[in-house]
Structure formats: structure tokens, C-alpha cells
Amino acid sequence: MEYFLQQLINGVTLGSIYGLIAIGYTMVFGIIGMVNFAHGDVFMLSTFIALIFLLALTQVLGLGSLAVALFIVLLLGMLLTSLWAWAIERLAYRPLRGSFRLAPLISAIGMSIFLSNLVQVTQGPRNKPVPSVLGEVIVLTGGDVYAVTLSYKQIMIVAVTVMLLVAFWYVVQRTSLGRAQRACEQDRKMAALLGVDVDRTISLTFVIGAALAAVAGLLFMIYYGVVNFADGFVPGVKAFTAAVLGGIGSLPGAVLGGLLIGLIETLWSAYFSIDYKDVATFLILAVTLVFMPSGLLGKPDVEKV
Amino acid sequence: MAVNAAPQTRALAPTRIGAALKDALGAALLALGLAVPVLALRTEQNMSNELILQPRWGYVAVAVMLAFLARLGYLLAPALPKRQRTRARPRGFGRALSMALLVLLLVYPVLALAITGKAGAIKWIDNFGIQILIYVMLGWGLNIVVGLAGLLDLGYVAFYAVGAYAYALLATSDPVKAFMAEWIGPGFWPAWAFWICLPVAGLMAAFWGILLGFPVLRLRGDYLAIVTLAFGEIIRLVLINWVPVTNGYAGISGIPRPSFFGLPFTASDQGFAAFFGLEFTPLYRTIFLFYMIVCLALLTNWVTLRLRRLPIGRAWEALREDEIACRSLGINTTNTKLTAFAIGAGFGGFAGSFFAARQGFISPESFTFMESAVVLSIVVMGGMGSQLGVAIAAFVMIGGTEILRELDWLKQVFGADFEPTQYRMLLFGLGMVLLMIWRPRGLISFRAPSIFLRERRMVRAEAVREGRG
Numbered sequence: 001m002e003y004f005l006q007q008l009i010n011g012v013t014l015g016s017i018y019g020l021i022a023i024g025y026t027m028v029f030g031i032i033g034m035v036n037f038a039h040g041d042v043f044m045l046s047t048f049i050a051l052i053f054l055l056a057l058t059q060v061l062g063l064g065s066l067a068v069a070l071f072i073v074l075l076l077g078m079l080l081t082s083l084w085a086w087a088i089e090r091l092a093y094r095p096l097r098g099s100f101r102l103a104p105l106i107s108a109i110g111m112s113i114f115l116s117n118l119v120q121v122t123q124g125p126r127n128k129p130v131p132s133v134l135g136e137v138i139v140l141t142g143g144d145v146y147a148v149t150l151s152y153k154q155i156m157i158v159a160v161t162v163m164l165l166v167a168f169w170y171v172v173q174r175t176s177l178g179r180a181q182r183a184c185e186q187d188r189k190m191a192a193l194l195g196v197d198v199d200r201t202i203s204l205t206f207v208i209g210a211a212l213a214a215v216a217g218l219l220f221m222i223y224y225g226v227v228n229f230a231d232g233f234v235p236g237v238k239a240f241t242a243a244v245l246g247g248i249g250s251l252p253g254a255v256l257g258g259l260l261i262g263l264i265e266t267l268w269s270a271y272f273s274i275d276y277k278d279v280a281t282f283l284i285l286a287v288t289l290v291f292m293p294s295g296l297l298g299k300p301d302v303e304k305v
Numbered sequence: 306m307a308v309n310a311a312p313q314t315r316a317l318a319p320t321r322i323g324a325a326l327k328d329a330l331g332a333a334l335l336a337l338g339l340a341v342p343v344l345a346l347r348t349e350q351n352m353s354n355e356l357i358l359q360p361r362w363g364y365v366a367v368a369v370m371l372a373f374l375a376r377l378g379y380l381l382a383p384a385l386p387k388r389q390r391t392r393a394r395p396r397g398f399g400r401a402l403s404m405a406l407l408v409l410l411l412v413y414p415v416l417a418l419a420i421t422g423k424a425g426a427i428k429w430i431d432n433f434g435i436q437i438l439i440y441v442m443l444g445w446g447l448n449i450v451v452g453l454a455g456l457l458d459l460g461y462v463a464f465y466a467v468g469a470y471a472y473a474l475l476a477t478s479d480p481v482k483a484f485m486a487e488w489i490g491p492g493f494w495p496a497w498a499f500w501i502c503l504p505v506a507g508l509m510a511a512f513w514g515i516l517l518g519f520p521v522l523r524l525r526g527d528y529l530a531i532v533t534l535a536f537g538e539i540i541r542l543v544l545i546n547w548v549p550v551t552n553g554y555a556g557i558s559g560i561p562r563p564s565f566f567g568l569p570f571t572a573s574d575q576g577f578a579a580f581f582g583l584e585f586t587p588l589y590r591t592i593f594l595f596y597m598i599v600c601l602a603l604l605t606n607w608v609t610l611r612l613r614r615l616p617i618g619r620a621w622e623a624l625r626e627d628e629i630a631c632r633s634l635g636i637n638t639t640n641t642k643l644t645a646f647a648i649g650a651g652f653g654g655f656a657g658s659f660f661a662a663r664q665g666f667i668s669p670e671s672f673t674f675m676e677s678a679v680v681l682s683i684v685v686m687g688g689m690g691s692q693l694g695v696a697i698a699a700f701v702m703i704g705g706t707e708i709l710r711e712l713d714w715l716k717q718v719f720g721a722d723f724e725p726t727q728y729r730m731l732l733f734g735l736g737m738v739l740l741m742i743w744r745p746r747g748l749i750s751f752r753a754p755s756i757f758l759r760e761r762r763m764v765r766a767e768a769v770r771e772g773r774g
Contacts, residue, residue, distance in 0.1 A: 035527050035531065052343070052346050055346075055358050083339060087339060091738075092738045092742070096745055102689070103685075103746075105457075105530070106682050106686070109737065110734045110735070112734070113678065113731075113733060114731060114738065117731035118731060121731055123343065123348055124348075126350075130356070131355070131356070275546040276542065279539050279542050279543070282535040282536075285531065285532070289532050290521065293524070
């Protein structure tokens with residue numbers, strides 16, 4: 001029982017990170033119907049940005065307070081990752097909008113290859129061990145054989161995720177930007193006729209997605225304590241699976257999917273086989289798409305002939 | 306209006322330059338923002354394994370300058386006059402070009418030998434010739450699935466892996482060796498293993514193509530791409546983790562090399578060189594492998610061209626254009642899709658077993674998602690459905706990245722620790738993006754109709770209605 005509880009805690013922590021990345025996939029797919037293959041690598045890039053600023057603040061500038069440092073890193077990371085996503089959208093995707101259907105997909109795959117290799121070339125191929133942050137744990141139940149622990153990291157990850165999701169929900173549901181976004185999602189041409197600046201809305205969608213991925217990047221770096229240039233692909237595919245499982249295009253679905261994928265992954269590793277944990281994710285992805293293409297909370301895709 | 310136009314543009318010229326400068330400054334600022342963390346500060350481990358930062362502001366300055374100049378040049382470049390498309394190309398131009406390329410291909414080993422000598426020729430034939438031709442073959446194989454049937458497959462490397470592992474496992478398995486030695490003779494299996502396993506590997510891959518094709522019959526477009534990606538990754542993960550059979554990450558080594566129809570390429574008395582009274586050199590094997598992959602690739606091409614004329618080929622193309630119309634005309638879409646998957650996968654399997662035989666060693670590292678992405682991008686960049694375009698795209702993309710290995714003179718420009726090869730994939734990714742922006746339809750975007758009324762007219766790809774599938 002204690003073991004299960006511990007896995008539950010770990011799964012929810014991991015799931016919040018996946019959920020944050022998944023929102024980027026689901027929003028972009030909802031608005032321009034494209035799988036943004038480079039999103040996983042934008043996330044990976046954000047882990048490096050976070051690491052570099054953390055080192056710069058604590059080592060070079062000698063900032064004493066960790067909380068302040070993390071807060072600054074978070075803001076800078078969101079800013080610069082958004083800048084990257086904005087530039088990628090502007091240079092690699094916008095010229096291809098309305099073009100041949102496969103062109104943006106290939107362009108996105110090219111961008112993904114470019115980003116991971118850029119980080120490899122500029123930062124080197126080796127794993128980067130991150131200085132340990134927030135290592136303390138709280139012992140919840142001190143069982144005889146197995147103590148259930150909750151670390152400060154995990155509390156922070158879940159708390160930050162919940163706060164951001166509330167803020168994000170507010171933006172989408174209550175602001176004019178969110179309204180423009182939902183309008184573009186339903187009918188881009190009609191939205192443009194009614195005075196919505198479609199290009200700007202799409203750019204902002206990419207920016208918001210990347211900002212959330214940057215938060216996920218910082219949390220991921222703190223949680224795992226190691227970053228690598230190749231860390232974009234697998235978390236990216238898992239977050240995409242989360243988006244699909246929750247119903248692609250649905251924002252609550254992305255969060256729910258993220259939590260489910262996090263839980264399934266931890267429980268699968270704990271009870272079945274740690275080697276095949278990625279196979280579990282890929283199987284869920286395939287099975288969901290084949291048998292339930294609209295996911296848990298998505299709207300069914302009606303095709304008009 | 307037309308009268309006023311000329312003086313106005315002259316008067317606007319200084320403002321135009323000013324605007325361009327402003328715009329380029331913006332681009333430079335953007336480049337600064339993008340470059341600051343990842344390029345300016347490199348994380349390095351010091352002696353006590355702690356990460357420290359190494360500032361490299363020089364690189365940032367270069368990147369910013371480059372962005373500025375590139376944007377300025379782009380904005381101020383005199384608008385190139387739009388070239389009129391040469392509609393009336395001489396009849397059979399594509400055919401003549403293909404024949405010329407084919408002849409060049411056939412004499413390529415001789416040319417390489419004549420120009421670079423024996424020592425250099427192996428490298429040129431192997432790294433350039435064989436390497437590019439493997440991708441040409443994979444591109445043509447995938448072209449059946451993506452280009453003809455319009456089924457977007459991002460997991461093609463799975464079939465390549467099935468082919469490679471089928472050959473490697475069969476050829477190195479002890480029971481098979483013992484069985485063959487007992488029933489036919491001790492020398493038989495080492496000499497003929499490749500020739501027997503090649504069709505087996507192709508069939509095995511085709512079987513897997515059908516197996517993985519069944520569940521995805523209902524899916525289209527991006528969803529299909531994602532599911533095939535998932536299948537490809539599952540196969541790779543199984544190859545990694547099923548250690549008793551596949552030996553995991555360590556891979557399989559000691560795979561028998563192909564023989565010249567029973568004559569091994571060794572220095573022994575029964576070898577190829579001794580049999581024909583030649584002096585032994587490893588060059589013969591390389592040349593033989595080169596012609597073998599030429600034959601395999603041409604076989605793929607020939608089968609594809611023939612299939613396009615059969616009812617099944619027409620059904621594929623109809624399926625690509627419009628699945629619903631296709632079904633309402635009574636075409637069995639299940640069979641049509643499965644045959645496309647199976648035949649495409651089968652050629653992937655052939656290429657895989659050739660790859661295993663050429664390398665003599667395989668491991669799951671060779672079958673990552675990146676390979677699928679590269680092959681798919683070759684097909685799309687070549688212009689979907691165009692055989693010649695796929696070959697040109699493979700040559701440009703693979704040859705272009707391979708040539709970086711030869712650019713040692715760059716070290717004199719950028720310093721001794723400059724390693725051109727590490728920029729291979731970086732430039733590959735950038736090339737993909739730029740090529741897509743330049744020609745979203747691929748290099749050869751004309752399509753020869755396989756069926757026509759009275760006159761054979763090339764169709765601009767933009768004019769072909771895109772099926773959504």
C-alpha cells in the first residue's frame with residue numbers, strides 16, 4: 001500500500017510535467033491542425049536555457065537566495081523559449097501555411113533535427129548533471145519497511161503546475177486573446193473576416209505553448225537533475241500521447257492525459273517492467289488513435305464530403 | 306497611374322533602404338535573443354564534475370552579424386525576374402536525363418578507381434555510392450506507400466530493421482548452421498546465406514507490413530503518421546530490450562558477408578580473386594556490393610513503374626487523391642492499402658538485409674526515428690511520386706552531408722579543433738526547412754499521369770487536387 005501511494009505521488013509529479021508540454025501540442029493542433037514536431041525539442045532547449053541561467057545566477061552573479069534565483073530563471077526561461085518558438089513559427093511554419101499538407105510536417109521535423117543538433121553542437125553531447133536543488137523530503141508515513149516520502153521538489157512541481165493552469169485557463173476563457181484563439185480554432189476564415197488578426201493569434205498560440213513548455217523544462221531539470229540534448233524526443237512523444245489520449249484540441253484533456261500518462265508510466269515501471277515503460281506509452285498512443293481517435297474529452301471529428 | 310510610377314519608386318529608394326536597415330536590425334536583435342543562452346555560455350564540467358560556464362561572446366557576435374547581413378541582403382536583393390516556366394520541354398527530357406544518370410551510375414566505380422586510385426576508391430564507392438544508393442532504394446520503397454498510395458508512414462525504418470535482423474539472426478543462428486552443414490555440406494551456408502536470406506528478409510518485412518497495416522486501416526494523414534511512428538519505436542525498443550535474442554544494445558556482429566554467387570571475397574584459394582586469377586584486394590567486394598545495391602534499387606524502381614500501370618497501381622493513386630470517391634467506385638480500400646504497405650515494407654526489408662550484409666554488424670542504434678524522418682523527407686523533398694525526384698533528393702541530402710567528412714580544409718579556416726562532421730545533422734535539418742520553404746511540393750513537382758486521354762500532358766502538382774488522406 002505504501003509502495004502504491006509512493007508511485008501515485010511520483011506519477012502525479014511526472015504527469016504534471018507532461019501535461020504542461022501537452023498543452024503546447026494540443027493548442028497548436030487545435031488552431032492550425034498541425035503536429036508541431038519541434039515542440040519536444042523546444043522543451044529540451046528550455047531545459048538548457050534554465051540550466052544556463054541557473055548557473056549564471058548562482059555561480060557568476062553569486063545570488064544567495066535560491067527561491068529568487070529560481071523565480072528569475074523561470075521568467076527568463078519563459079521569455080527566451082517563447083522567443084525561439086515565435087521565431088520558429090515565423091521562419092519555418094508561416095511561409096508554408098495554406099501550402100501542401102505535408103510541407104509543414106516536414107519543415108517541423110527538420111526544425112526538430114536542427115534544434116537538437118544545435119544544442120549538441122553548442123553545448124556538447126554529454127549529460128549535464130544539474131546542481132541539486134530542493135533536495136529535502138517530508139516523510140508522510142514512516143512504515144516499517146517502506147516510508148512514503150514527498151519531496152519539496154514534488155510539492156513545487158505540482159503547485160507551479162496548478163497555478164499556471166489556472167492562469168492559463170483564465171487567459172483562454174476570459175480574455176480577448178483567448179476568444180480570438182477559440183474563434184480561429186473553429187473557423188479561421190470566418191474569424192479573419194470578423195476582424196481577428198489570425199497570424200498574430202497563431203503566433204501567440206505558439207508563444208504560450210512554448211512558455212508552458214519552458215516551465216515544464218525548468219521543473220524537469222530540477223526533478224531529474226540531469227539534462228541532455230537528446231531529451232526532447234521521448235518526453236515530446238509522451239506529451240503528444242497525453243494530448244491524444246485526452247482528446248487533441250481539448251485543453252482539460254491535455255492535462256488529464258498528462259496525468260494519466262505519468263501515472264501509467266510510473267505504475268508500469270513499478271509493477272511490470274522498467275525496460276518496457278516507453279513501449280507502454282507508444283502502445284497507448286497507437287491504441288487510442290486506432291480505437292478512440294477523439295480521445296477522452298475531445299470532440300469527434302466530423303468529416304463533410 | 307502608370308506614368309507616375311517610375312519617379313515614385315526612385316523617390317522611395319532611400320526610405321526603402323532605411324526600412325530594410327531597420328528590419329535587418331530587428332533580425333539582428335532577434336538573433337541576439339536566440340543566441341544568448343545556448344550559444345553564448347557553454348556548460349562544461351570541471352575537474353570536480355561541477356558544471357561551470359564558459360562564455361563565448363565571439364560566436365554570438367558572428368551570429369548576429371550574419372543574421373543582419375542575411376536579412377539586409379534578402380530585402381535589398383534586386384527582385385529577380387520571374388523565369389518563365391519552360392513548358393515546352395523537349396519530349397522525353399526526363400527519360401534522357403534518367404538514362405544519362407544511369408550510365409553515369411554504372412561507370413561510377415571505374416571512374417572512382419581511375420581518379421582516386423585503389424586506396425581512395427573504396428571510400429568513395431562505399432561512403433558515397435553505396436550509402437546514397439541505400440537511401441535511394443529506401444526512398445523508392447517508401448515512395449510506394451507515401452507517394453503512390455498517399456499513406457503517410459513515419460515508421461518505415463521498422464521494416465528496414467526487420468529485414469536487417471531477419472538476415473542477421475538467420476545467418477548467425479547455430480541451429481540453422483548445424484542443419485545446413487548436416488544436410489547439404491559444411492561450406493554451403495557461409496557461402497549462400499545471403500542469397501537465401503535476402504528473399505526471406507523481404508517476405509518477413511512484407512508480412513510485418515501487413516501486420517502493422519491492419520490496425521491503422523481507418524487512420525489518415527497525421528494520425529497515421531503518428532501511429533506508424535509509434536510502431537517503429539516499439540519495434541526498436543523490443544530490439545533493445547529482448548536481449549536473449551537480439552543481444553540488445555550490443556547488437557549482432559560477425560554477420561556473414563555476401564558472396565559472389567558462392568565465391569567468398571577472401572584471400573583464400575576458393576575466393577573470388579583466386580578463382581578469376583586476380584590479385585586479392587578488398588576492393589572487389591566493395592564494387593560487387595555497389596552493383597548489387599544498384600540492381601536492388603533499379604528493381605524497386607522497375608517494379609514501381611510496372612505496378613503503376615496495373616489496376617492495383619491505379620487504385621493506389623486513386624486512393625491518394627480521394628479515399629471516399631475511391632470507395633464509392635467499388636475499390637477495396639483494405640486490400641489496396643495493405644498491398645501498398647506490404648510491397649513498400651518488402652523493399653525496405655531487402656534494403657535492410659543488404660545493409661546488414663554490408664556492415665557485418667547491426668545494432669538498434671541504426672534504426673532510430675531519425676532514419677524514418679530522413680527517408681520520409683527524401684520522398685517529400687523529391688516530390689511525392691516522382692522516381693527521379695526521390696533519387697535526386699537522396700543524392701543531394703545524403704551526399705551533401707557525407708561530403709562534410711571530406712572538408713578538412715575548413716580546419717585551416719576555423720582552427721584545428723573545428724570538426725565539420727558534427728554539423729552534418731544540423732545542416733541536414735536546416736536544409737529540410739529551407740527546401741520546404743523554397744519548394745513545398747518537392748524538387749520535381751510535375752506529375753506524369755499514368756492514364757490519359759489522347760495526349761500525355763504533365764500536371765502541375767498544384768493543380769492536382771489534394772486528397773485529405
